Amino acid sequence: MLSAKLPRMLPRITLLLSLALIVAHDVLATDSSRPKPPIMSELLSASKPSDWRALDPQNTLYLELAGGRVVIELAPAFAPAHVANIKALVHEYYYDGLAIVRVQDNYVVQWADPDADKPIGRKIRNAKRTLAGEFDRSLDSGLPFTRLPDGDVYAPEVGFSNGFPVARDPKTNKMWLVHCYGMVGVGRDAAPDSGGGAELYVVIGQAPRHLDRNVTLVGRVWQGMELLSSLPRGTGALGFYEKPEQRVPIKAIRLAADLSAADRTHLEILRTDTPLFQDLVESRRNRHEDWFHFQAGHIELCAVPIPVRISTK
Amino acid sequence: MLSAKLPRMLPRITLLLSLALIVAHDVLATDSSRPKPPIMSELLSASKPSDWRALDPQNTLYLELAGGRVVIELAPAFAPAHVANIKALVHEYYYDGLAIVRVQDNYVVQWADPDADKPIGRKIRNAKRTLAGEFDRSLDSGLPFTRLPDGDVYAPEVGFSNGFPVARDPKTNKMWLVHCYGMVGVGRDAAPDSGGGAELYVVIGQAPRHLDRNVTLVGRVWQGMELLSSLPRGTGALGFYEKPEQRVPIKAIRLAADLSAADRTHLEILRTDTPLFQDLVESRRNRHEDWFHFQAGHIELCAVPIPVRISTK
Numbered sequence: 170m171l172s173a174k175l176p177r178m179l180p181r182i183t184l185l186l187s188l189a190l191i192v193a194h195d196v197l198a199t200d201s202s203r204p205k206p207p208i209m210s211e212l213l214s215a216s217k218p219s220d221w222r223a224l225d226p227q228n229t230l231y232l233e234l235a236g237g238r239v240v241i242e243l244a245p246a247f248a249p250a251h252v253a254n255i256k257a258l259v260h261e262y263y264y265d266g267l268a269i270v271r272v273q274d275n276y277v278v279q280w281a282d283p284d285a286d287k288p289i290g291r292k293i294r295n296a297k298r299t300l301a302g303e304f305d306r307s308l309d310s311g312l313p314f315t316r317l318p319d320g321d322v323y324a325p326e327v328g329f330s331n332g333f334p335v336a337r338d339p340k341t342n343k344m345w346l347v348h349c350y351g352m353v354g355v356g357r358d359a360a361p362d363s364g365g366g367a368e369l370y371v372v373i374g375q376a377p378r379h380l381d382r383n384v385t386l387v388g389r390v391w392q393g394m395e396l397l398s399s400l401p402r403g404t405g406a407l408g409f410y411e412k413p414e415q416r417v418p419i420k421a422i423r424l425a426a427d428l429s430a431a432d433r434t435h436l437e438i439l440r441t442d443t444p445l446f447q448d449l450v451e452s453r454r455n456r457h458e459d460w461f462h463f464q465a466g467h468i469e470l471c472a473v474p475i476p477v478r479i480s481t482k
Numbered sequence: 483m484l485s486a487k488l489p490r491m492l493p494r495i496t497l498l499l500s501l502a503l504i505v506a507h508d509v510l511a512t513d514s515s516r517p518k519p520p521i522m523s524e525l526l527s528a529s530k531p532s533d534w535r536a537l538d539p540q541n542t543l544y545l546e547l548a549g550g551r552v553v554i555e556l557a558p559a560f561a562p563a564h565v566a567n568i569k570a571l572v573h574e575y576y577y578d579g580l581a582i583v584r585v586q587d588n589y590v591v592q593w594a595d596p597d598a599d600k601p602i603g604r605k606i607r608n609a610k611r612t613l614a615g616e617f618d619r620s621l622d623s624g625l626p627f628t629r630l631p632d633g634d635v636y637a638p639e640v641g642f643s644n645g646f647p648v649a650r651d652p653k654t655n656k657m658w659l660v661h662c663y664g665m666v667g668v669g670r671d672a673a674p675d676s677g678g679g680a681e682l683y684v685v686i687g688q689a690p691r692h693l694d695r696n697v698t699l700v701g702r703v704w705q706g707m708e709l710l711s712s713l714p715r716g717t718g719a720l721g722f723y724e725k726p727e728q729r730v731p732i733k734a735i736r737l738a739a740d741l742s743a744a745d746r747t748h749l750e751i752l753r754t755d756t757p758l759f760q761d762l763v764e765s766r767r768n769r770h771e772d773w774f775h776f777q778a779g780h781i782e783l784c785a786v787p788i789p790v791r792i793s794t795k
Contacts, residue, residue, distance in 0.1 A: 274708045275663050304776065322632050322782045350588050350688045359773050374711075375663045375688055375784050379769055382776040395587045395715040398687075402708040456692055460672050463617065463695040469635045471688050 205457045212449050213439075213476055220445045221437040222332075223480060224391070226425035228252070230259065231434070232393070233420040239393035240434050241353055244333055246312055247346050248303040248387045251355055255366040255387060257296035259424050263367065267291065268416035269400065273408025275374030278397040279356055280419055282367065299365040302357070304382045305345035308337060312344075313442040317450065319467040323378050327470040329441035333389060334470050336381065346386035348377050349471035351394050355385040373398040376471040391436055391477050435480035449476075518770045525762050526752075526789055533758045534750040535645075536793060537704070539738035541565070543572065544747070545706070546733040547582075552706035553747050554666055557646055559625055560659050561616040561700045564668055568679040568700060570609035572737050576680065580604065581729035582713065586721025588687030591710040592669055593732055595680065612678040615670070617695045618658035621650060625657075626755040630763065632780040636691045640783040642754035646702060647783050649694065659699035661690050662784035664707050668698040686711040689784040704749055704790050748793035762789075 207215070224242055232239040245252040258264060264280070271279040284290040314335065316328035324336035327347065334347040346352065352372050357364030364385060371390055390397070400417060403410040410416050425433050440446060450473060455464040520528070537555055545552035558565040571577060577593070584592040597603040627648065629641035637649035640660065647660040659665065665685050670677030677698060684703055703710070718724040738746050753759060763786060768777040 272712075274711055319635050322635065323778055323780045361775050376782075378780075378782065378785060379766070379774075379778045381778065383774055398587055399585075399712055399714055401712055453692070461692075461696055462674050465636055465692045465694065467636045467691075469689075469691065472691065 206455070207448065207452060208456070208458050209449055209452045209474075209476075212445060212452060216439070216445055220440055220443050221478070222440050224425070224436050224438065226433065229425035230255070230388070231423045231425060231428070233423065234396055234417065235420065236396045237393060238434060239396055240391050240436060241388045242332070242391055242438075243388040244346060244386070246331070247306055247333070248385050250300050251303055251366050251385050251387050254296050254300055255369075256424060258293070258366060259422050261294050261296060262421070263291060263293060263296065264419055264422040267419045269397075269419065270416055271370075271407065271409045272373075272400045272403050274402045276372075276377060276408065277370040278373050278400060279368060279370035281356065283413065283416060285367070293367065297365050298367060299363055302361040302364070303385045304361070305343045308339070308342045308344050315441050315446060317468065317470055317473070319454070319469070321470060323381065329446075329473070329475070332438050332441050332475055336470075345382055347470060348372055348380045348386065349389075350374070350376065351390040352386050353388040353390065354380070355387060357384060371397050391438060392434065437478050437480045439476040441475065519768070520761065520765060521769070521771050522762055522765045522787075522789075525758060525765060529752070529758055533753055533756050534791070535753050537738070537749050537751065539746065542738035543568070543701070544736045544738060544741070546736065547709055547730065548733065549709045550706060551747060552709055553704050553749060554701045555645070555704055555751075556701040557659060557699070559644070560619055560646070561698050563613050564616055564679050564698050564700050567609050567613060568682075569737060571606070571679060572735050574607050574609060575734070576604060576606060576609065577732055577735040580732045582710075582732065583729055584683075584720065584722045585686075585713045585716050587715045589685075589690060589721065590683040591686050591713060592681060592683035594669065596726065596729060598680070606680065610678050611680060612676055615674040615677070616698045617674070618656045621652070621655045621657050628754050628759060630781065630783055630786070632767070632782070634783060636694065642759075642786070642788070645751050645754050645788055658695055660783060661685055661693045661699065662702075663687070663689065664703040665699050666701040666703065667693070668700060670697060684710050704751060705747065750791050750793045752789040754788065
């Protein structure tokens with residue numbers, strides 16, 4: 170999630186950063202009378218504990234794969250019925266032993282019961298198979314919203330609410346979660362009420378914004394994206410794996426609150442309702458790292474990084 | 483590259499599409515007196531041979547990996563010096579035996595000579611090690627440009643020129659290639675003239691538009707993206723592989739024109755300067771497939787798919 174450059178090789182960049190410190194005075198003297206704004210790494214180094222929030226174990230899922238753990242934060246403020254239903258599915262161990270059945274390049278990874286449509290398919294006991302879609306919700310001034318200054322191709326307003334990418338339309342009084350990289354959504358059939366959380370997908374490519382308000386988004390991945398994004402692509406239509414042995418088994422999905430503290434992944438997420446976050450957005454609209462010669466002066470919603478760290482408590 | 487939905491399972495979708503045909507009359511009768519606009523698959527089915535163009539072998543590279551071939555189209559209209567230099571590097575077999583050294587999640591795959599900074603590094607004989615950056619170019623009314631209707635967060639105008647995503651600024655009289663998924667760029671150090679094509683990267687995530695006009699883009703991948711995007715992510719800083727054995731060897735990079743016709747991959751790309759392409763853009767701004775219940779009414783530059791097919795000639 171942190172700053173990235175395109176160096177030829179790392180050792181050379183290290184050297185150049187050292188040189189940059191030496192010539193910093195000259196750069197400032199010629200470029201501007203004001204000092205350069207801070208870059209993201211400097212902002213994070215200066216952050217206070219109150220700039221961060223710990224994930225709530227009651228709204229954090231662990232998707233356990235052979236390769237490791239994917240940490241997902243749920244978004245009950247936007248999809249309360251689906252979040253409750255997914256927790257109910259977790260509590261009846263519905264997902265354990267299912268599999269990733271679809272990996273479509275530049276689009277989504279999706280897991281499901283491969284036998285869902287057969288008599289041998291996994292039964293749902295207490296949770297619901299389907300729910301009415303939660304594609305948007307009413308605007309609520311009680312929900313924090315840090316609006317981005319550069320607009321959006323799709324929506325009147327975009328920004329972040331508690332770390333989630335959000336769009337808003339004051340005319341219709343609606344707000345909704347946005348399909349950025351790492352967002353988790355509810356697979357469905359053609360009917361809008363045909364999903365319920367038994368099948369979930371994660372965005373692994375360019376933001377598929379055409380899906381906004383067409384599916385229920387329920388959360389986002391904060392750690393372990395590479396365990397999903399680097400999976401072999403399915404060669405069937407829509408990226409489905411064609412052979413059962415290609416599927417990637419899901420060992421388990423667990424609610425963090427159901428594990429002992431020792432078994433949890435203690436992540437902290439940079440808050441998005443702080444002056445520091447506003448400074449971070451500015452540091453990404455105009456990059457003042459030495460490597461950059463042109464500053465974009467703008468940033469898209471899905472291009473804003475939200476820093477994550479392991480809790481030191 | 484083609485249409486994708488988020489079904490629970492494929493067999494069910496097939497069934498639903500059949501049902502959709504049966505109820506189509508009712509849908510049309512209630513929704514509108516006009517017929518539904520065509521969807522992308524219908525537009526492609528109705529396309530004429532003149533709606534497609536074959537890749538020019540003189541500007542097509544094959545990146546050969548153990549997993550298969552990545553097909554790259556070069557963009558001499560935007561980076562003539564770099565394209566010429568990359569061809570010179572290909573002709574002296576510079577890339578053969580080098581390796582992918584960096585895979586950073588949601589960002590880039592990059593290849594290079596791992597020993598470039600050591601005495602044992604690969605020598606460049608006839609090509610150049612570095613060139614002045616070709617970060618943008620003058621507007622040229624002779625270059626086709628199909629402008630998109632929905633604007634852009636970063637640039638005054640965006641659209642496609644011969645299949646490449648392009649931004650334009652009439653005020654400064656400049657145009658430049660844009661960092662969409664699959665675009666190929668020239669790695670460089672901090673100095674703008676420190677790259678030359680010996681190290682190249684491919685975008686494998688959300689469009690990193692902050693790189694626009696900071697690096698020279700030289701082409702785009704038309705086939706084989708999944709061979710790059712599914713590689714294991716590097717665990718070092720910036721996604722570099724930490725151990726030499728993790729690197730992914732490059733068997734060779736060849737210019738298509740240097741291979742016999744039998745050894746080439748004969749791709750055809752949908753032209754982007756045709757009425758059909760305009761209809762395709764419209765079919766993606768407002769999705770009329772049965773699955774969609776909300777139509778975005780907008781599309782971002784990097785979300786427009788450019789169809790590719792194997793030549794049947």
